[in-house]
Amino acid sequence: MMRSKKVKIILFSILALVVLRYAYKFSPYKIEFLGHYDKVWAHRVNSTDKLNSATTFFKGIELDLVYQKQTNSFDVNHPPAESIDLTFADYLSTLKPDERPYLWLDIKNLNPENATSIHEKLISIFSSLSYPFETILVETKHPEALAIFQQSGFKTSYYLPYEMYKKDPQALKTAISTVKKFLATDTVFGISASYKDYEILKNHFPKRTKYIWATGRCTVCDYTEIRELLNDTTVKVVLSTFRSFKGNR
Numbered sequence: 001m002m003r004s005k006k007v008k009i010i011l012f013s014i015l016a017l018v019v020l021r022y023a024y025k026f027s028p029y030k031i032e033f034l035g036h037y038d039k040v041w042a043h044r045v046n047s048t049d050k051l052n053s054a055t056t057f058f059k060g061i062e063l064d065l066v067y068q069k070q071t072n073s074f075d076v077n078h079p080p081a082e083s084i085d086l087t088f089a090d091y092l093s094t095l096k097p098d099e100r101p102y103l104w105l106d107i108k109n110l111n112p113e114n115a116t117s118i119h120e121k122l123i124s125i126f127s128s129l130s131y132p133f134e135t136i137l138v139e140t141k142h143p144e145a146l147a148i149f150q151q152s153g154f155k156t157s158y159y160l161p162y163e164m165y166k167k168d169p170q171a172l173k174t175a176i177s178t179v180k181k182f183l184a185t186d187t188v189f190g191i192s193a194s195y196k197d198y199e200i201l202k203n204h205f206p207k208r209t210k211y212i213w214a215t216g217r218c219t220v221c222d223y224t225e226i227r228e229l230l231n232d233t234t235v236k237v238v239l240s241t242f243r244s245f246k247g248n249r
Contacts, residue, residue: 028057028242032220036230041104042242043215046076047086048094049247055095060102062213062239063091067109067118074121079108081249089125104137104211104237106159115145123152137211137237139192143182146189156189157211158182164197176204183208190236195222198229206234213239 033040041060045051054061064078065088074088095101110118126133133153140146143158150156161175179191183205190209193201201210212235214226219241229235 030220030240032223032226033230033240039236040238040240041102043213043239044078045242046078046249047247048091050244051091052094053244054242055099055101060104060237062104062106065105065107067107067114069114072117072121092125092129100131100135102135104139106139110140110145111142112145115148119148119152143189150188157192158189160191160193160197163194164200195226195229198225208234210235211237215239215241
């Protein structure tokens with residue numbers, strides 16, 4: 001009898017842990033971000049269902065765009081994921097008239113060659129919606145393409161080399177030197193990177209405005225590091241993993 005009771009308690013405990021883990025996975029609120037939701041935005045909101053869900057919990061969202069020259073439009077998508085043929089204009093049209101979340105635009109193919117076309121298209125889209133430019137962050141791996149956006153009032157960010165924390169000392173030194181060369185030409189645009197690179201950003205670019213994504217399977221496992229960057233006044237936005245029951249892509 002006692003043995004049977006213990007087995008039931010163990011099974012119930014396991015079930016409770018599984019349910020709690022599943023619930024936490026889909027919860028928009030994470031322990032590591034508590035008290036700092038003024039700067040926490042939803043990461044990779046690439047569908048209208050997910051957009052409508054995210055705006056319930058976050059004041060800002062990040063999404064991925066691919067500029068399509070042939071149609072002079074933006075595809076809301078993060079390659080290599082298959083496109084669902086959702087244009088950025090249609091995406092924004094699902095927002096309510098009084099809904100104007102902050103937007104972080106990760107434009108995957110923005111570069112100096114197409115910057116003017118992309119800039120003109122964004123100006124057209126946002127002007128038609130009376131969307132404040134200063135609430136929009138334009139991000140690219142090509143900082144030399146950002147000047148035109150800054151001049152129009154957009155926030156801008158240089159997407160730094162990926163996973164610098166994994167580089168060997170010489171490769172890291174080279175990467176930092178390259179970044180500093182670009183930053184020396186501009187005092188306005190920010191820098192963006194994974195929270196895993198925060199120590200590098202803090203040590204080498206202490207005064208530069210920072211936009212960080214804190215995403216992954218177990219960000220709570222790095223609780224101390226995330227709390228530190230959240231308390232950093234140069235860190236303006238921190239992206240959090242957000243899973244919606246519909247349109248999660």
